[in-house]
Amino acid sequence: MTPSAPRTPAAGESAEPVAFPLARSCPFSPPEAYAAMRGNGGLTRAAVPGGKEAWLVTGFDDVRTALSHPASSSDARHPAFPALGDGEQAVAAELRPFIRMDPPEHTRVRRMLVGEFTVRRVQAMRPAVEEICREQADHLLSLPAPADLVGEYANRVSTTVICRLLGVPMEDLEFFRRVTSVSGARSSTAAEVGAALSDLFGLIDRLIDEKAQDPGDDLISRLVNGPLARGEITRTSLLSQIGITLNAGHETSRNMIPLAALDLLRHPDQLELLREDPSLWAAAVDELLRHLSVADVITLRVATEDIPLEGATIPAGDGYIALLAAADHDPRAFPEPERLDITRTRRNHVAFGYGAHQCVGQNLGRLEIEVALRVLFEKAPGLRPAVPLEDLPLRSSSAIFGLEEVPVSW
Ligand code: HEM
Numbered sequence: 001m002t003p004s005a006p007r008t009p010a011a012g013e014s015a016e017p018v019a020f021p022l023a024r025s026c027p028f029s030p031p032e033a034y035a036a037m038r039g040n041g042g043l044t045r046a047a048v049p050g051g052k053e054a055w056l057v058t059g060f061d062d063v064r065t066a067l068s069h070p071a072s073s074s075d076a077r078h079p080a081f082p083a084l085g086d087g088e089q090a091v092a093a094e095l096r097p098f099i100r101m102d103p104p105e106h107t108r109v110r111r112m113l114v115g116e117f118t119v120r121r122v123q124a125m126r127p128a129v130e131e132i133c134r135e136q137a138d139h140l141l142s143l144p145a146p147a148d149l150v151g152e153y154a155n156r157v158s159t160t161v162i163c164r165l166l167g168v169p170m171e172d173l174e175f176f177r178r179v180t181s182v183s184g185a186r187s188s189t190a191a192e193v194g195a196a197l198s199d200l201f202g203l204i205d206r207l208i209d210e211k212a213q214d215p216g217d218d219l220i221s222r223l224v225n226g227p228l229a230r231g232e233i234t235r236t237s238l239l240s241q242i243g244i245t246l247n248a249g250h251e252t253s254r255n256m257i258p259l260a261a262l263d264l265l266r267h268p269d270q271l272e273l274l275r276e277d278p279s280l281w282a283a284a285v286d287e288l289l290r291h292l293s294v295a296d297v298i299t300l301r302v303a304t305e306d307i308p309l310e311g312a313t314i315p316a317g318d319g320y321i322a323l324l325a326a327a328d329h330d331p332r333a334f335p336e337p338e339r340l341d342i343t344r345t346r347r348n349h350v351a352f353g354y355g356a357h358q359c360v361g362q363n364l365g366r367l368e369i370e371v372a373l374r375v376l377f378e379k380a381p382g383l384r385p386a387v388p389l390e391d392l393p394l395r396s397s398s399a400i401f402g403l404e405e406v407p408v409s410w
Contacts, residue, residue, distance in 0.1 A: 017045040027403060028259070028263055030296065030323075034326040038059055042062045043314065044056040048084055050089075052080065052082060054080075054320050057309065057314070057323060057326075059310065060328070061332075063354065066320060066322045067299060067301070068356075071303055072355065078302040080318055086189055103356060107356070119363050122367055128164055129161055130375070132157055134379075136156045139156065140152045145386070145410060149258045150254070150402075150404065153258075153372075154256075154258045155177065157253065157257065159176060161253070165249070166242065166245065166246060167219060167221055168207065168246075176246075180196075200243055200246070204220070208220065208224050245360075249361050251398070251399070253372070255400050255402025256288075256289070257368075257372045261383070262392075264284075265383065265384065270284070273342060278374070282366070285370045286349065293325035293328045294401045295351065296324045299353060300319070301320050301322065303319075325401075327349075328351060384409055384410070392406060
């Protein structure tokens with residue numbers, strides 16, 4: 001969408017665009033304004049950073065339609081692409097990670113990675129994930145209380161798991177943790193993101209050479225000795241695809257694990273259900289994913305043709321954002337959406353997105369959250385926040401919602 005008014009009037013269009021992104025006032029609920037937007041015909045005009053405008057899609061059915069429509073484009077090179085971060089559009093347009101590609105190019109690249117995340121392959125990682133969570137829980141509990149659940153547990157679990165999956169050596173872990181914290185923060189400038197990504201790419205570049213010589217049982221080795229060796233992908237593109245998988249896989253779990261732990265602690269009846277019947281963990285993880293919907297604003301799109309929704313149409317050429325937390329808190333899809341209810345029968349939330357770009361790592365994401373929480377509550381049955389929940393610093397500047405730190409005692 002150009003900075004001028006949109007070409008096609010839409011039902012419920014407000015006179016003034018809403019300044020976006022909106023902050024959460026409570027870490028466990030979407031921004032309050034989403035509820036009013038949902039009742040507003042489904043489409044709301046928003047002013048996004050950088051002077052552009054885009055549509056916000058908020059209803060559950062509309063979000064799914066808008067994400068699965070063939071005219072939905074994720075290509076960041078489009079002038080109307082509604083980037084939310086300073087350097088986000090330029091970096092994505094240059095690096096072309098597959099999260100910002102369209103079919104058929106997207107389909108071709110995604111196919112190279114899908115096999116790494118099948119249920120079978122991810123289940124085979126369970127013992128390694130268990131071991132990592134146990135080690136990191138022991139580390140946390142060896143510290144004097146209160147200690148930070150984000151820095152001393154969740155971040156360490158998520159970086160170690162993703163580095164193990166990709167084959168990043170343990171001696172590069174600290175380096176990896178430092179660069180991803182800069183590249184994942186929306187407050188970082190384009191120059192800072194550029195420098196962090198170039199450091200990260202330097203590491204991946206070195207690993208590509210090493211794994212061509214001496215392959216291991218890991219994702220980078222398989223891509224280097226498969227698609228790269230067969231000439232199906234260029235080295236530059238491979239670097240970007242490994243980079244996005246590292247980043248997407250780390251940032252989401254890092255933010256989900258502490259939020260989910262606190263969400264359970266503030267619902268002791270739900271935690272009790274899990275203690276009585278551990279077979280409920282799988283359902284609990286999906287309910288926590290729905291309830292928290294941390295990747296709310298990741299789904300940035302452009303309509304290449306008109307996209308008709310229930311009560312309005314996204315006009316061709318306009319940018320839009322399909323808000324996942326708004327959809328997952330739509331009472332028409334999930335009655336009493338603010339209630340965390342691990343026995344909910346409906347589980348088809350959109351916390352992992354919907355359509356062609358639906359999270360490729362969702363099986364691993366689910367496993368990681370489940371094991372990280374289960375081990376934590378098992379080893380620290382008296383776990384509790386050491387400060388009032390209202391005082392926790394929110395990580396609103398990041399593309400994935402989370403908390404900066406969470407001091408806990410046990
Ligand atoms: C743990 C919770 C996670 C959440 C809530 C989450 C959420 C999402 C969402 C909403 C998308 C769709 C983006 C879009 O439509 O534009 C996505 C895509 C993606 N995710 Fe995840 N994710 C998680 C874990 C992971 C993990 C563990 C990995 C990898 C190890 C991963 C790798 C990716 C990649 C590579 C994509 C791009 C897929 C594509 O464009 O085809 N994610 N994720």
